[in-house]
Amino acid sequence: MVRGSMDAARRSRRGRPGHDRADVIRAGVQLFNEQGYDATSVSDLTARLGVTKSALYHHVDSKEQILAVALDDALGALEDALATALAHPTAQARLSAIIDGAVRVLAERQPEVTLLLRLRGNSALELAALERRRRFDHAVTELVRAAQEQKLVRTDLDAGVATRLIFGMINSVVEWYRPEGPVDPRSLAVSINAVALEGLRPR
């Protein structure tokens, strides 16, 4: 059902020319981040957008579909960054590339990733998204473990703990990064890469 609803979301994103639907999704994600998904009603959404319920339902099937589309967007972008990282030939380059890619995804998709990071698993859809995030986390932990085996990363830390510390830095980006501020995503990615890889280098 959840998987079906994500597929439906993807199909209808293709099926209908974007702009108005993108506005509905964007406003929904913003409201969910402001007041919480569970606390947001369809009436809140129509009030924010200044449209009728029937206009809203022209673009999306439900409040849950907005959540599904946003989570799929965030997770899809992270999975793409992982695939790009895995295409690199060395453990060092793969680890560096996933840090780089994840920072950029977070800087560029702040609202959607914020929603993902705050999920509590209160529905089948949320649980499926959390499971997809866990698969991503496990794949990154494997990259860290491979870097440890090659003595690129200190081995006195568990690979899982090291991964969580790196992603602690990366995930904090959604809380404080301002796209209009002085730091661009590229140099932010360079900084986090440097701090993480220097910090984790064996002594």
Place this chain on the structure above:
Amino acid sequence: MVRGSMDAARRSRRGRPGHDRADVIRAGVQLFNEQGYDATSVSDLTARLGVTKSALYHHVDSKEQILAVALDDALGALEDALATALAHPTAQARLSAIIDGAVRVLAERQPEVTLLLRLRGNSALELAALERRRRFDHAVTELVRAAQEQKLVRTDLDAGVATRLIFGMINSVVEWYRPEGPVDPRSLAVSINAVALEGLRPR
């Protein structure tokens, strides 16, 4: 008003022998973390505790008072850790001590700090807590800046960005740390200290 409600929370914590009230606070914090403060009703609280409303109101004045007590607990512990850090004589020791202290506060007060980190500022109470958190963040940023002036921390990063990356690692602890797991707070603090200070050391 908000300050008054925190003071009232503190007074009544002193005035009434603890156990039952502590249970009410603990259950409230747990529910707020599970389903969001705004989405939690007083009925949800009484259902979770298996008590009547009048029994609940024997211990706390309101749902908001539970939030006030929990936030004051988290913020007070962080402010105490800061005061302890500031008592150290050198910039290096201060920075190291605040990382250490903050990790322990987060590991020991996970539910309360989780609530603090998820605040959206939807009420005067939440805004006051966010302001108190901002003052703490600014004080830590000053510690990082002092360490930069003494060339203990790389200066190609803005002190604010460096602080946010360090606290990204520290704050992630509330998301993944399990007190019953293999890592104790003390060695977690040592690891985060090492990764942060090595990662930020000038090259």
